[in-house]
């Protein structure tokens with residue numbers, strides 16, 4: 070199989086298998102799989118409002134999916150898109166509520182900038198910890214996720230709490246700092262366009278620039294890059310800053326385009342779902358957009374079938390997890406074998 | 422004699438490439454079977470199929486007359502087929518003993534110290550010295566890694582042992598010991614399959630020789646019935662000029678000067694006060710047993726490691742980071758340090774700092790220029806690849822070596838440093854590369870060739886030095902004999 074074909078066929082096949090398993094699960098629970106899956110589909114794409122909702126659900130996943138695929142491309146295991154997104158949302162809110170007098174464009178730019186910078190700092194911190202003190206980034210980014218969660222909680226109970234002090238939510242952003250909704254009642258906005266525009270930008274950076282090349286090279290063979298004088302430290306920090314910045318930007322967009330305020334449980338887990346999005350996209354930024362759309366559609370459809378069919382959305386989440394398992398299974402030697410080579414010809418030791 | 426392992430009509434395609442075309446091969450107990458052939462002939466592919474790493478498109482493998490159906494490395498090992506790979510496959514972060522514990526010593530509940538004991542006993546019984554460093558493998562030379570991998574393969578008590586170019590790194594003194602090891606294994610009834618490019622080794626040790634060319638068996642013979650010249654002609658398909666290039670003694674201005682370079686790690690001087698001067702047009706060959714500071718010296722020259730003291734002068738100027746583009750280094754460890762097997766050929770070219778700088782504008786890669794350059798190099802260095810977009814891992818070992826050499830010369834460096842320049846190259850490619858390096862020197866380049874192979878050292882070097890325990894001794898041309906260099910390599914008669 071040519072690499073391009075296998076890169077598209079495998080994720081599609083994984084999705085198909087996972088949906089098949091979902092159908093079996095539905096049947097086992099006594100629901101009619103055909104009816105439920107049709108409901109799921111029409112919930113996600115049934116009318117234009119449903120489509121708009123799917124797009125809106127996909128938007129944060131595009132940001133975080135890009136964030137994850139960027140870091141993972143350099144074998145930097147950033148599990149912290151969730152926390153970086155929350156830091157971004159927090160900074161965006163803290164900044165946005167003070168910008169009532171600013172012009173629309175300036176206020177939006179400032180809000181988005183604040184979110185991106187906050188996320189980038191959170192990411193860069195973990196990159197620096199890994200470079201300077203060999204702190205495993207998996208651990209540091211997960212820890213920061215919890216810190217971010219607590220920081221948001223503290224902020225909406227404290228400094229950012231709405232003026233009446235009765236609900237743990239922030240004050241509403243002033244109109245100047247809120248994104249325009251194109252087609253009310255849908256909440257479609259520029260955020261999605263920004264996300265879609267960033268995908269080719271990330272691809273360009275990763276596959277067309279020297280620093281993107283260095284990141285991928287360091288990720289694949291750090292001994293070779295060290296021999297040829299590519300320092301792993303700086304590129305790790307830069308990549309983590311970019312990765313965190315993308316997630317933070319996603320948080321800021323969510324605040325100023327959709328929720329217009331900050332509250333506890335702000336993210337349903339976009340930063341974690343992003344790992345699935347990025348893996349299904351095979352870490353290719355361009356493929357992150359359709360992958361995020363697929364997951365967004367599942368999320369959206371899951372809510373609809375809960376309302377109309379009484380099927381728990383947990384089942385759909387399980388199906389999302391299954392996709393990853395199936396995809397990994399496709400990559401194991403047993404299934405991948407077939408006609409082509411099991412080992413990438415001259416394989417390196419597993420940990421080299 | 423009965424065939425122990427038999428492969429029948431093995432065919433293997435990789436996309437459009439035919440790696441093996443209906444190949445028959447067999448191994449008999451108590452026999453050393455040498456597998457020879459040009460770079461890309463299919464030797465490694467055949468070994469990988471026999472060892473269960475690859476599945477053939479067509480053909481069968483039988484052991485003791487029983488077909489091996491579901492080939493996998495595990496079933497092959499369980500059946501008694503062990504392989505030693507072209508580039509060692511070891512776990513870097515584990516200790517040597519832990520690496521061995523992942524081999525065949527482990528029965529249920531065997532402690533690490535018992536593994537070490539058994540490994541030591543096995544090594545001693547075969548008079549095969551192996552170092553077992555306690556922590557990880559970082560400081561181990563490539564030759565020692567190869568020995569470790571061989572010991573791990575032996576730990577499975579294999580009935581068939583296949584070795585893919587195990588001798589490329591051995592010094593002349595070590596070679597005879599290694600060939601004795603093969604003989605000892607044969608005498609114990611093991612079937613030994615031995616892949617090498619050094620025809621003399623095959624002639625010395627093999628009972629049977631199979632020659633592959635372009636994926637087909639072209640001949641089967643045995644040493645008394647053939648000669649090295651016949652083998653070379655058979656291998657290449659025609660008579661080829663294998664003569665070494667002529668030396669020249671034109672000497673230009675001084676290009677490189679090393680002043681008291683030292684590298685100390687944990688109180689041990691890995692490189693010890695190395696000083697030398699190198700002029701344009703000169704090739705300095707540095708001989709030495711692997712693991713005497715060669716790798717560290719190459720790393721310092723590649724600017725990837727800072728010396729503890731001393732300095733490098735390039736054209737009389739202290740060489741800073743800028744020197745990196747001027748000194749091109751071919752590292753010894755091809756797959757771990759020289760290339761990124763999972764990346765495309767043209768991308769591998771861009772590992773060179775000089776090329777990366779040339780092939781960019783404002784940080785954006787000039788992709789089509791790099792791909793075009795890669796195409797040119799593939800042709801000029803006869804690298805067998807379908808396109809510059811192929812992965813480096815898809816090339817055969819010798820062709821990957823050529824890619825590294827091509828990359829080093831493509832940046833038009835002032836100094837070329839090559840560590841084991843011709844490792845893994847077949848005889849004609851080795852001659853071709855030697856000629857190219859000579860040409861490079863004749864056009865005003867300066868070159869340092871680090872090698873364990875005395876033929877190469879004497880064939881290519883205008884000046885010859887020996888490195889031993891990190892110290893460099895230049896051997897004056899007046900008393901230059903192979904014996905003297907051999908003694909110096911062994912650490913005898915060193916004085917400054």
Ligand SMILES: Nc1ncnc2c1ncn2[C@@H]1O[C@H](COP(=O)(O)OP(=O)(O)OP(=O)(O)O)[C@@H](O)[C@H]1O
Pocket residue numbers: 410413414435436438439440458459460461462463464465466467507805814815816817818819820845
């Ligand atoms: N995974 C792969 N994908 C594509 N082509 C491959 C792959 N593995 C091997 N080849 C091709 O098959 C041919 C045989 O390769 P092989 O590695 O067996 O050669 P070899 O005889 O071991 O050569 P060398 O002496 O250089 O090590 C080569 O042309 C190589 O490019």
Ligand SMILES: [Mg+2]
Pocket residue numbers: 464465466507585817818819
């Ligand atoms: Mg080979």
